[in-house]
Amino acid sequence: MQKHYDTFSFSLPKIEEGFSYILKRPDKLDTPYFYLDLTGETSNRNVSIDDYPLTIRSAKANDEYIIKYYTKTARRLFIDWKMPTQLRKRWPVIVNREGIIIYIPRYKSDFIVTTNDNFYVKI
DSSP: OEEETTEEEOOOSOOOOOOEEEESSSOEEEOSSEEEEOSSOOGGGTOOGGGOSEEEEEOOTTOEEEETTEEEEHHHHHHHTTOOHHHHTTOEEEEOTTSOEEEOOOOOTTOOOOTTOSEEEOO
C-alpha cells in the first residue's frame, strides 16, 4: 500500500527500476514497462525517420525536455503532473540518435488504454 498526494493505492510487487531499449527502425515494442507501436503515424510522438535509432529508457534525474521553445526537467514535469513517486524512476522517455529527448508520455491519473493508443505506460 502506498500514499501519494490525496489517494492510497495497492499494487503488485515492485518491478525493477531502470531500463533501456533500442529501436533501429520503426517497429513495435511490448515490454514490462510500456507498449510502443511506431509502425504507423508518429508525428503525434514527435518522432521522424531521421531520429533513428531511438532509445526508449527510464527517465534520469537530470533529463531535460524542450517544450514550446523552453527547457524543463523531467523531474519538474513529473511533479507538475502529480505523478506518484514510485513511477518516476521507471517512466519512459524517447531519445533520438543525438541523445536528445524528443518525447515523454504524459501522465494522467485517470488514463484508460484504448485500441487506438500506439504508446502507453504499463502502471
